Amino acid sequence: MPGLGTTSPALGGYEPPGYDELVDFSGGARPGNARLFEHLSRMSFDELSLRQRAAELDIAANGVSFTVYAEGENIDRPWPFDVVPRVFHAREWATIDAGLRQRLAALNLFIDDLYHDQRCIREGIVPEELVLSSPGYRPECHGVDPPHGVWAHVCGTDLVRHSDGTVFVLEDNLRVPSGVSYMLENRALTKRVFPELFERQSIVPVDHYPEHLLDMLRSLCPGRDGRVAVLTPGIYNSAYFEHSFLARQMGVELVEGRDLKVGPDDCVYVRTIEGPVRVDAIYRRVDDAFLDPAVFRADSTLGVEGIMGAWRAGNVALANAPGTGVADDKVVYTYVPDLIRFYLAEDPILASVPTWRCERPAELSHVLSHLHEIVVKPANESGGKDVLIGPQADKATLDRYRDMVRAQPRAWVAQPVIELSTSPTICEAAVEPRCVDLRPFILQGAGSYVTAGGLTRVARRRGSYVVNSSQGGGSKDTWIVEERP
Amino acid sequence: MSNEPILLCRTADSLYWAGRYLERVESLARLITEHTALLVDLPRRVELTWQPLLAIPGGDHGFWERYDTADEVSVMEFLLTDRTNECSLAYSIDQARENLRTVRQVFPRTSWRLVNELAQVVESQGTTSHRRGRRHQLLERVVGDCQRMAGVIHDAMRRDHAYDFFHLGTQFERADMTTRVLDVRAASIMELNDELASEAGREEAGAKAVFEDIQWLGVLRSLVGVHSYRRSTSDPVTGPDVVRFLLTDDRFPRSIAFCLDEIDTSLQNLPKNLPVVEACHDARVLLGRVDAMTWRAEQLRDLADDVQLGLAGIDDALKATYFTDDDILVLPPPSSSQSQSQSQSQSGSNGSSQTQSQSQSQGRVG
Numbered sequence: 001m002p003g004l005g006t007t008s009p010a011l012g013g014y015e016p017p018g019y020d021e022l023v024d025f026s027g028g029a030r031p032g033n034a035r036l037f038e039h040l041s042r043m044s045f046d047e048l049s050l051r052q053r054a055a056e057l058d059i060a061a062n063g064v065s066f067t068v069y070a071e072g073e074n075i076d077r078p079w080p081f082d083v084v085p086r087v088f089h090a091r092e093w094a095t096i097d098a099g100l101r102q103r104l105a106a107l108n109l110f111i112d113d114l115y116h117d118q119r120c121i122r123e124g125i126v127p128e129e130l131v132l133s134s135p136g137y138r139p140e141c142h143g144v145d146p147p148h149g150v151w152a153h154v155c156g157t158d159l160v161r162h163s164d165g166t167v168f169v170l171e172d173n174l175r176v177p178s179g180v181s182y183m184l185e186n187r188a189l190t191k192r193v194f195p196e197l198f199e200r201q202s203i204v205p206v207d208h209y210p211e212h213l214l215d216m217l218r219s220l221c222p223g224r225d226g227r228v229a230v231l232t233p234g235i236y237n238s239a240y241f242e243h244s245f246l247a248r249q250m251g252v253e254l255v256e257g258r259d260l261k262v263g264p265d266d267c268v269y270v271r272t273i274e275g276p277v278r279v280d281a282i283y284r285r286v287d288d289a290f291l292d293p294a295v296f297r298a299d300s301t302l303g304v305e306g307i308m309g310a311w312r313a314g315n316v317a318l319a320n321a322p323g324t325g326v327a328d329d330k331v332v333y334t335y336v337p338d339l340i341r342f343y344l345a346e347d348p349i350l351a352s353v354p355t356w357r358c359e360r361p362a363e364l365s366h367v368l369s370h371l372h373e374i375v376v377k378p379a380n381e382s383g384g385k386d387v388l389i390g391p392q393a394d395k396a397t398l399d400r401y402r403d404m405v406r407a408q409p410r411a412w413v414a415q416p417v418i419e420l421s422t423s424p425t426i427c428e429a430a431v432e433p434r435c436v437d438l439r440p441f442i443l444q445g446a447g448s449y450v451t452a453g454g455l456t457r458v459a460r461r462r463g464s465y466v467v468n469s470s471q472g473g474g475s476k477d478t479w480i481v482e483e484r485p
Numbered sequence: 486m487s488n489e490p491i492l493l494c495r496t497a498d499s500l501y502w503a504g505r506y507l508e509r510v511e512s513l514a515r516l517i518t519e520h521t522a523l524l525v526d527l528p529r530r531v532e533l534t535w536q537p538l539l540a541i542p543g544g545d546h547g548f549w550e551r552y553d554t555a556d557e558v559s560v561m562e563f564l565l566t567d568r569t570n571e572c573s574l575a576y577s578i579d580q581a582r583e584n585l586r587t588v589r590q591v592f593p594r595t596s597w598r599l600v601n602e603l604a605q606v607v608e609s610q611g612t613t614s615h616r617r618g619r620r621h622q623l624l625e626r627v628v629g630d631c632q633r634m635a636g637v638i639h640d641a642m643r644r645d646h647a648y649d650f651f652h653l654g655t656q657f658e659r660a661d662m663t664t665r666v667l668d669v670r671a672a673s674i675m676e677l678n679d680e681l682a683s684e685a686g687r688e689e690a691g692a693k694a695v696f697e698d699i700q701w702l703g704v705l706r707s708l709v710g711v712h713s714y715r716r717s718t719s720d721p722v723t724g725p726d727v728v729r730f731l732l733t734d735d736r737f738p739r740s741i742a743f744c745l746d747e748i749d750t751s752l753q754n755l756p757k758n759l760p761v762v763e764a765c766h767d768a769r770v771l772l773g774r775v776d777a778m779t780w781r782a783e784q785l786r787d788l789a790d791d792v793q794l795g796l797a798g799i800d801d802a803l804k805a806t807y808f809t810d811d812d813i814l815v816l817p818p819p820s821s822s823q824s825q826s827q828s829q830s831q832s833g834s835n836g837s838s839q840t841q842s843q844s845q846s847q848g849r850v851g
Contacts, residue, residue, distance in 0.1 A: 248590035
């Protein structure tokens with residue numbers, strides 16, 4: 001590379017093992033990636049590393065952090081970020097966007113149906129025992145009519161791309177999905193440390209999200225001037241940064257359980273210096289189980305006693321509504337394509353990963369005999385917890401999982417290994433391919449909204465499929481690029 | 486009226502303490518800088534040591550539990566980087582940061598960035614600053630960053646109740662620091678005077694007077710007051726004038742009168758303010774006693790003690806009026822070991838900082 005010093009080029013020796021988000025199989029740029037590819041090709045690794053270093057300093061100075069709970073301690077870690085963005089062409093994204101809205105619409109109809117007439121059970125779409133055995137199913141929610149019939153207002157859906165280029169939905173997170181603040185921070189960071197990338201190309205902005213979130217929350221209030229608050233478990237929660245960030249961006253109060261109180265009138269009040277003030281909609285980032293010690297876990301100090309009653313009486317909106325967890329059960333996941341056809345009379349736009357339901361004897365025996373070549377997941381965990389990746393596990397681990405799955409088949413599902421696509425990532429001495437996924441966020445209230453891209457998460461080690469931040473994964477800015485032919 | 490922001494009791498509490506801790510960081514850094522400079526100016530026989538630096542912020546008791554001699558390196562280690570010392574710079578920055586962390590949604594983003602950077606600078610350079618060579622640079626940075634933060638807040642923060650509570654914390658801490666300097670430094674200069682006057686000859690008294698000037702200037706300088714003092718009077722620097730200035734000059738931003746007036750002004754914006762306004766008024770009235778003083782050390786100490794109690798009254802009234810709201814929530818049982826000033830009983834922090842109290846202030850109350 002003339003004129004760029006003696007150091008090695010940033011993309012020199014970059015050889016992805018399978019499907020890569022930046023380069024295609026012939027070594028050229030994929031659609032939407034042309035300018036990024038061109039720029040990286042002209043850059044030296046040292047220059048790129050300098051940008052990476054600048055981003056890390058910026059993160060430390062701004063206190064962008066997430067909390068990891070390890071060895072009995074809360075450790076506040078700087079947010080891990082890789083400066084090389086991950087790009088989608090706008091045309092492909094339009095399809096994904098529509099697919100995500102379709103999926104959430106169907107899931108909301110499903111939840112509303114479950115807590116009312118249960119048509120889906122009566123008409124044989126989902127088996128009754130499956131729903132009733134889901135830990136996310138809350139009988140307390142029966143007969144409640146949340147505004148617009150919507151239960152899951154904020155959804156974080158994990159997408160992955162297989163080696164053949166197909167984008168699959170890996171899972172739906174309908175409880176308290178996190179990550180959206182990091183999506184916004186990542187964009188702000190990229191603009192600061194890589195400003196020239198934004199010249200001469202059209203990258204769809206992401207920073208409207210807080211406004212859309214606020215609009216959605218306001219659409220749940222009885223009047224247009226309702227008071228909205230974000231409910232956080234507190235500063236020791238791993239996503240506290242995000243709770244505070246979103247409250248700040250929306251200009252609403254960030255409250256903890258102890259700041260709230262349900263009055264004798266079944267309305268929710270917040271303690272202020274002027275006395276109690278009524279709250280109309282709460283974006284709660286506290287799990288169902290901790291929400292109301294009078295209804296769920298009595299030992300919860302994070303929740304608000306009586307809030308379920310206030311919600312059932314329609315005096316406060318909760319986003320997401322209690323009981324949505326039933327729809328992010330990974331066994332329910334396997335029925336989503338059927339649910340889309342049933343409620344919307346449409347074909348699913350996005351593919352789901354074929355999944356074995358271990359509670360069915362035939363599928364269980366297949367899973368048990370193929371454990372070493374498939375992925376096994378707990379049906380009701382998040383954050384990549386307890387996921388077995390068969391081909392990467394030793395014999396002892398496989399044996400342990402075999403016993404666990406056999407003991408509680410309903411608690412497990414299994415899927416073929418998806419060979420996650422890679423994206424160029426700055427490593428110690430070179431840019432190397434690392435596996436990525438994507439978590440876009442979908443809002444549904446009176447209307448619906450999908451983030452322009454989302455949070456791309458990246459595995460730390462070569463060949464690893466583990467992208468969760470809680471397990472050492474990093475992140476990238478995600479671009480939707482409108483590339484003219 | 487949902488457009489006007491509400492302020493949570495918990496947020497008000499954190500803002501108040503963020504204001505206090507940030508002010509404490511700045512005043513402590515300045516105190517150390519000026520004390521170091523003063524030591525250089527004074528001859529050995531004027532027995533000024535590092536000990537006043539321990540006494541002013543109020544941690545001398547804790548110091549003697551861990552150290553044998555109050556030499557420069559030990560005192561600096563204790564005051565700059567010892568996180569078990571609740572008066573140290575590092576501890577105060579940590580507390581300012583932890584309080585700000587919970588109020589980021591109402592605070593200018595740049596200030597958060599600055600306090601983060603400051604915490605990192607003290608973390609990385611603190612230990613190399615126990616000796617004099619590198620210390621000045623660090624402390625200058627600390628004071629400068631605090632001033633930048635104050636500037637950002639002054640220019641960018643909306644003047645709503647969130648600002649009021651932050652401002653209350655700042656002004657409270659400022660009044661508190663001035664009281665402590667009067668109590669420890671000013672009173673000891675007066676005391677030394679009393680002693681020297683009784684036994685020394687005329688010649689020595691003349692020489693001593695020069696050093697007395699330097700000491701009084703040192704007192705003013707540690708409160709950024711030299712220039713303001715000069716503008717307030719054309720007379721030479723004398724003890725009584727300096728004391729009067731620091732107590733009652735209502736145009737000097739670090740005088741106790743000025744800080745109490747600022748507290749009163751902020752209180753006027755707040756609802757349900759009567760008990761706190763009354764406590765503030767009670768403290769303000771005490772300052773009138775300066776007119777009847779005959780300039781003996783003991784009198785000054787008594788007055789400083791009473792002003793400290795007056796400040797504690799304001800702090801208690803704030804806590805009872807705004808930070809705890811009994812009528813809608815059942816509160817945890819109150820902690821029994823609360824002492825006046827420089828202590829934080831904050832429900833949001835972890836267990837170890839539930840109640841921080843300082844031996845000196847407790848000693849003085851008793």
